[in-house]
Amino acid sequence: MITIEPIGPGDQAKVLALNNQFAVETSFLDAAKLAAMVEEAFLATRIGGVDAFLIVFDQRARYDSSNFLWFRDRFPDFAYVDRIITGPGARGKGYARALYQDLFVRAAAAGHKRVVCEVNSDPPNPVSDAFHATLGFAPIGSQTLRGSSKTVRYLSKNIPS
Numbered sequence: 001m002i003t004i005e006p007i008g009p010g011d012q013a014k015v016l017a018l019n020n021q022f023a024v025e026t027s028f029l030d031a032a033k034l035a036a037m038v039e040e041a042f043l044a045t046r047i048g049g050v051d052a053f054l055i056v057f058d059q060r061a062r063y064d065s066s067n068f069l070w071f072r073d074r075f076p077d078f079a080y081v082d083r084i085i086t087g088p089g090a091r092g093k094g095y096a097r098a099l100y101q102d103l104f105v106r107a108a109a110a111g112h113k114r115v116v117c118e119v120n121s122d123p124p125n126p127v128s129d130a131f132h133a134t135l136g137f138a139p140i141g142s143q144t145l146r147g148s149s150k151t152v153r154y155l156s157k158n159i160p161s
Contacts, residue, residue: 002098007044007053009035014050018085025125026083037063042079043106045099051090054099055082058112066145067118067152074141078156079107081117100135108159115157116140122151129153 007015016034019026029037038044042058057063057080059072068080081103086095100115107115119128121142137155144151 002047002093002095004045004047004098004102007038007046007050007055011046011050011053012038015046015053018050018053018087019083021087022085024123025120025128026085037082041082042110043103045102047095047099048090050087051093052084052086052095052099054084054103056080056103056107056115057082058110066143067154070118070141070143070154071116075114075116077111077113079103079110079112079115079159081115084117096131097135104157104159108161111161112159113161115159116155118152118154120150121153122149 012031012034016029016031019029037055040057040061040063041055043054043056046053057068059076059078065082068082071078071080084096084099103115119125119132132155135157137157139153140156141154142151
């Protein structure tokens with residue numbers, strides 16, 4: 001059985017280390033930025049001793065990510081997956097799927113109609129593309145990030161009430 005817990009202050013050093021191990025796919029964070037994100041998040045959860053984690057914002061968040069702002073400019077209501085990471089030793093155990101399933105339930109309970117995220121298309125991330133497709137996400141746009149050569153594809157999944 002997979003147990004999902006909130007990210008607490010005592011977990012943040014491990015979350016930070018795991019995040020920064022995958023900074024190319026997500027983005028680098030420092031301790032202060034991570035603490036602010038967890039505080040502002042609609043949902044910030046982990047599995048185990050931070051074998052995997054998820055940080056999500058909704059449309060009310062005070063958050064300046066260009067990807068988040070892309071969604072806020074287009075949708076009045078959403079839950080935005082800012083980052084989901086599973087550690088290398090925990091892959092293949094269903095942790096990311098469990099975190100998403102928990103998010104879908106919580107988003108629906110909060111009245112959200114869609115869960116959104118972005119996946120890198122340049123540099124490509126075919127594993128993430130395939131994973132999100134199996135969860136029912138569909139592409140709705142793309143953007144080359146300002147000041148970067150990174151291009152992302154925006155995805156959305158409707159959440160039944």
